[in-house]
Each structure stands twice: as structure tokens, then as C-alpha cells.
Amino acid sequence: MPIPYNQRTCYCGEAGAHLAGQTAILVGWVQSYRDHGGMVFIDLRDRTGLVQIKFNPETDPIAHQTAGKLRAEFCVAVRGDVAMRPEGLANPNLSTGAIEVNGREVEILSTSATPVFEVEDEIETNEETRLKYRYLDLRRTPMREALMTRHRICKTIRDYFDEQGFVEIETPFLTKSTPEGARDYLVPSRVHPGMVFALPQSPQLFKQLLMISGFDKYMQIVRCFRDEDLRADRQPEFTQLDMEMSFVQAEDVQRVIEGCMSRVMRVVHDIDIPTPFPRMTYEDAMRDYGIDRPDTRYELKIRDVSEAARGVDFRVFAEPLAAGGAVRCIVVPGGAQMTRKETDTLTEDLKGIGAGGLPLVKVGAGQDGKPVFETGIAKFFTPESTAAVSAASGAKPGDLILFAADTVANVCKYLGWLRETIARRRGMIPANLWNFLWVVDFPMFEFNTEDGRFYAVHHPFTAPRDEDIGKLENDPGSCRAKAYDVVLNGIELGGGSIRIHRADVQERVFDLLQLTPEEQQLKFRFLLEALRYGPPPHGGIALGIDRMVMLLTGASSLRDTFSFPKTQRAYCPLTEAPGPVAQSQLDELYLRLSLPPSKG
Numbered sequence: 225m226p227i228p229y230n231q232r233t234c235y236c237g238e239a240g241a242h243l244a245g246q247t248a249i250l251v252g253w254v255q256s257y258r259d260h261g262g263m264v265f266i267d268l269r270d271r272t273g274l275v276q277i278k279f280n281p282e283t284d285p286i287a288h289q290t291a292g293k294l295r296a297e298f299c300v301a302v303r304g305d306v307a308m309r310p311e312g313l314a315n316p317n318l319s320t321g322a323i324e325v326n327g328r329e330v331e332i333l334s335t336s337a338t339p340v341f342e343v344e345d346e347i348e349t350n351e352e353t354r355l356k357y358r359y360l361d362l363r364r365t366p367m368r369e370a371l372m373t374r375h376r377i378c379k380t381i382r383d384y385f386d387e388q389g390f391v392e393i394e395t396p397f398l399t400k401s402t403p404e405g406a407r408d409y410l411v412p413s414r415v416h417p418g419m420v421f422a423l424p425q426s427p428q429l430f431k432q433l434l435m436i437s438g439f440d441k442y443m444q445i446v447r448c449f450r451d452e453d454l455r456a457d458r459q460p461e462f463t464q465l466d467m468e469m470s471f472v473q474a475e476d477v478q479r480v481i482e483g484c485m486s487r488v489m490r491v492v493h494d495i496d497i498p499t500p501f502p503r504m505t506y507e508d509a510m511r512d513y514g515i516d517r518p519d520t521r522y523e524l525k526i527r528d529v530s531e532a533a534r535g536v537d538f539r540v541f542a543e544p545l546a547a548g549g550a551v552r553c554i555v556v557p558g559g560a561q562m563t564r565k566e567t568d569t570l571t572e573d574l575k576g577i578g579a580g581g582l583p584l585v586k587v588g589a590g591q592d593g594k595p596v597f598e599t600g601i602a603k604f605f606t607p608e609s610t611a612a613v614s615a616a617s618g619a620k621p622g623d624l625i626l627f628a629a630d631t632v633a634n635v636c637k638y639l640g641w642l643r644e645t646i647a648r649r650r651g652m653i654p655a656n657l658w659n660f661l662w663v664v665d666f667p668m669f670e671f672n673t674e675d676g677r678f679y680a681v682h683h684p685f686t687a688p689r690d691e692d693i694g695k696l697e698n699d700p701g702s703c704r705a706k707a708y709d710v711v712l713n714g715i716e717l718g719g720g721s722i723r724i725h726r727a728d729v730q731e732r733v734f735d736l737l738q739l740t741p742e743e744q745q746l747k748f749r750f751l752l753e754a755l756r757y758g759p760p761p762h763g764g765i766a767l768g769i770d771r772m773v774m775l776l777t778g779a780s781s782l783r784d785t786f787s788f789p790k791t792q793r794a795y796c797p798l799t800e801a802p803g804p805v806a807q808s809q810l811d812e813l814y815l816r817l818s819l820p821p822s823k824g
């Protein structure tokens with residue numbers, strides 16, 4: 225008699241003492257198989273966990289015989305009697321460890337080829353293979369749990385926003401370019417020969433149009449597409465919590481996000497995080513941490529010693545200072561203990577990100593107890609410059625001072641990197657700390673020396689601070705934006721801004737970004753037009769759901785938060801996408817390929 229698998233009693237991981245004495249129908253996959261002196265034990269697994277089933281040759285010879293044929297990952301249905309395990313045999317490591325099921329019948333629903341890797345928590349298999357057999361990989365507990373946590377996070381977010389009066393509204397995927405600083409994924413149109421859709425880098429312009437429509441609180445958990453250069457922690461398609469509100473200031477948007485993240489932290493980690501989150505200006509973040517997404521779980525702040533360094537007769541300091549650069553440093557408490565090997569490795573790694581070297585000194589104590597510099601570049605210091613640099617940096621005997629002397633941007637880059645790297649390598653990051661932070665007052669524009677133009681730091685729809693609107697034409701470099709990023713433990717969770725809601729200001733910003741009036745019309749006619757019809761003041765933000773899941777589950781890779789991610793080369797080993805298409809499909813789209821010779 226087939227077992228009615230559609231009538232399962234409960235999930236495997238939910239079988240417990242409450243079922244003792246009852247007959248249960250369970251379905252799942254064979255995790256493991258053991259034959260103990262004739263008695264066959266299997267662990268049956270589904271998405272909730274494991275339960276042990278026992279087959280006794282004496283009492284259930286037929287079931288026992290079938291059980292003998294079971295192998296890893298066979299899909300089976302079992303009917304059995306749930307019993308408390310005998311005294312002393314309970315397994316405290318298993319949620320169902322108090323019971324076992326005496327299998328009376330077993331039916332093989334399907335067999336399995338020998339799995340290419342074991343469905344275990346820890347496996348050494350390379351990622352390409354895991355992704356090729358993702359359906360097996362997703363049977364593993366850590367992966368399953370990551371997807372379950374992802375589901376709970378998304379559900380919590382939706383419930384929260386619903387309670388706050390937000391409406392989830394879908395926006396198109398086949399659309400026009402939405403500039404967020406990446407390349408577009410393009411979809412050629414069959415109906416309009418030679419024309420292409422772009423997949424959205426974000427729903428930015430649609431959510432602004434929704435504000436103009438009067439939907440004053442919008443949210444969406446939405447897929448975005450960005451064809452970015454291959455970086456370890458990026459996926460070509462990723463998910464955002466996107467939101468927008470009308471009639472608000474930055475603090476109102478921030479308050480909603482604080483409430484949302486508090487709720488998520490309560491649900492996922494059962495903790496209360498303090499709100500409001502601290503605010504830090506972009507300027508302070510760059511000065512003290514060298515980065516616009518500071519990790520505030522540890523100190524190691526950057527110190528400016530430019531003035532004190534002017535007294536040091538050392539070319540590496542003098543030249544950048546003369547050219548308007550800076551000399552700044554990080555003081556590693558107790559770092560004088562660091563071995564030569566440690567500092568050499570740091571130097572080499574720092575060179576890898578472009579630095580010429582890593583000037584350093586160890587701080588010792590002179591006879592009078594005052595700091596003296598040893599090793600590294602110590603010979604360039606006089607007693608006076610030693611005292612000045614020690615005072616400016618706050619270094620004490622026993623510390624290590626690591627310097628960077630270059631343009632301000634490079635000094636920030638090197639010291640920001642050193643700070644994070646040292647904290648990680650020296651175990652200075654406290655566990656179980658969740659430091660949320662708002663970074664505010666970003667600059668509006670960034671000047672690119674290569675092509676001599678300004679680019680929007682956030683995106684071109686971000687409003688300048690009211691007091692800076694007048695600087696748009698004369699001094700764009702010093703114009704600050706009503707933009708804010710939310711940072712968690714040194715990772716940017718998301719960013720947003722108050723938007724420009726006046727067509728004339730929007731046009732001025734486009735002008736400054738060197739978009740000709742024709743380009744403005746071609747790309748953004750619909751926005752400029754819509755801004756003529758009573759746009760409300762509005763602003764919003766988008767948070768990366770994948771990153772959020774990664775941080776909250778402790779996953780080591782962003783890919784472990786996706787069901788079916790792409791590799792770092794933007795390829796899907798499972799479906800082998802992207803793949804070729806038939807000539808007829810290309811013809812329909814009026815496309816002719818012109819491939820580089822190697823790929824022809």
C-alpha cells in the first residue's frame with residue numbers, strides 16, 4: 225500500500241514527545257543510514273531538521289528489507305510509531321532527540337544518484353560545484369537557515385511598513401536607465417527595432433513619480449540590476465528594501481528605518497538596539513576613520529599630525545605636505561610588541577592597494593619616561609619632533625605609530641584600510657556588538673580628475689542642503705547633500721536622500737553634471753515633465769537586503785544569502801546562464817553579433 229505522503233503528520237524536525245504513542249507519517253530525504261546488528265537506523269531530513277527512524281527485522285521484516293536499500297538523499301515516506309527513546313539514549317543535540325520512530329512501512333518515492341558532495345553543515349567543496357548543484361547545497365542546514373532568516377527578515381519588514389501605513393507598489397523591470405553609478409543590463413526590443421530597455425539599477429525615478437501621484441508612503445522589496453565590475457561582494461541582481469515618503473525631512477526617513485531595524489533585530493537576534501542611531505558627518509567620518517562607513521566597534525582613530533610632521537626632516541613627509549597633502553597616523557595601543565613579520569605583511573598588503581610604503585615607529589620610554597621613537601623611520605625624528613608627533617597622536621610608550629603621507633584622499637584610503645585590517649588581524653573587534661550609525665551631510669559632487677568633470681556622489685536626484693543651493697554653480701565641490709547612509713558594523717547597509725522636487729533645481733544639477741539640454745530631454749523628459757505637476761517635497765532610502773541577511777546570519781559570503789546566485793564572474797553554473805541564443809532570436813531583435821576574435 226502506498227503511504228499517503230500528502231497526509232504527513234508533521235515536519236521531521238517538529239516530531240517530539242507530544243506525538244509519543246501515536247502513528248505518524250513522515251516524508252523527507254535520507255541524511256544517514258546505519259546498520260546496528262540487524263537494526264537499521266536512518267536520519268530523515270526535511271527543511272526543519274532531522275528525526276531518527278528505526279527499522280526492526282523481527283517486528284517489521286518488509287519495512288526493514290526496504291530500509292536496507294535506502295541510500296543518502298533518497299526521497300522517502302515513512303509510517304511509524306513514535307516512541308520516547310529509552311533512558312540514557314536521548315540525543316540532546318537533536319531537536320527531536322527525545323523520541324524515535326519505529327518504522328512500520330517505508331516507501332521509496334525516488335532514488336538519488338550519489339550526491340557530488342555530502343549534505344553536511346561543513347563541506348570543503350569548491351563554490352562552483354556548490355552552485356552547479358545548488359539544489360543539493362540548499363539542503364544543507366546553514367544554507368537552509370540563511371534562506372529561512374531571509375524570509376523572516378522580509379516578512380518582518382513588510383509587516384512593519386504595513387503598520388506604518390506604507391503601500392507596497394511594484395515598479396517596472398523593463399524600463400529606461402536609472403543612473404546609480406553602474407552599467408545597465410539591456411534588453412533589446414523586438415517591437416521597436418534598434419531600441420532597448422534597461423533593467424532598473426533601482427526604482428528611484430518610479431518611486432519619485434509615485435510621490436507625485438500622491439502615494440505618500442511607498443515601499444517595495446525589489447530586485448535591482450547592476451552590471452558592475454566584478455567585486456567579491458556584489459551580485460548582478462540583488463534585492464533592496466526601497467522606500468520613499470512625502471512631506472518629510474531626513475530625520476523622518478531615518479526614524480522609520482530605525483524602527484524597522486529595531487524590529488528586525490528583535491525578531492532575528494532577540495535584542496533591543498538603542499535608537500536613535502548615532503549621527504556622524506561625512507567630514508568627521510573621513511577625518512577620524514578614513515572611510516564613509518566607519519566601524520565604530522573599536523577605536524584606532526586616525527590622528528592628523530601634519531603640523532607636527534612639518535618639523536621632521538623626512539622627504540616622504542615633506543613632499544606631500546608641500547603639495548597640500550597630509551600626514552596622518554594610527555596609534556596601535558601596545559603595538560610595539562608587533563613582530564617584524566606582522567608589520568612587513570601589513571606593508572606589503574598596503575602596497576597592494578597603492579601605497580608606496582608604510583612608515584612606522586615603535587614608541588619606547590626615555591629615561592625621563594617621555595616617548596622615544598625606535599625602529600622604522602625613528603632616525604628622522606629630533607627630540608622636539610618626537611614630542612610634537614607624540615602629543616598630536618596621543619601615542620604612549622609601548623604603542624606603534626603607523627603613518628600615511630600623501631594626498632588627503634590617499635591618506636584616508638590607506639589609514640582606513642589599515643584600521644580595519646589591524647582590528648581584524650589583532651582580534652580587536654568585540655563580538656555581539658551591533659553598531660548602527662548614520663553618516664550624514666555627504667558632498668553632492670565628486671570631481672573626477674581623469675575626465676575633469678563632476679559626478680553625483682549619491683545620484684543626480686539628491687537635493688543640496690538649502691544653504692548650499694547658491695553654491696551649485698560657483699563652488700559645487702563644497703556643496704553638501706541632504707543624503708544619509710545607514711552603516712552597521714562598518715558595512716553600508718543602505719543610503720538615501722531628500723530629493724530635488726523643483727524642476728529648475730533639477731535642471732541646474734543636470735547642467736552641472738554636463739548633461740546637455742538635449743540629453744536631459746532624452747533621458748529624463750518624463751521626470752522634468754512630472755516635476756511641473758505639483759511635486760511634493762519627498763525623500764527616501766534603500767537598504768540592501770542581501771547584505772542585511774549576510775550580517776545578521778554571520779554568512780561569510782553574500783552568495784550564501786541568495787537562493788541561486790551568480791559566481792564572481794556573473795555566471796550561473798547551474799543553468800549555464802548567460803548562454804547562446806538561436807540565430808532566429810537574434811534576427812527577430814535585429815541584432816548582429818560582432819565578437820572579439822577569441823570568443824568568435
Ligand code: ASP
Nearest residue numbers: 426428720721764765766
Ligand atoms: N535609489 C537609491 C539606491 O539604490 C536609494 C535611494 O536614494 O533611495 O541606492
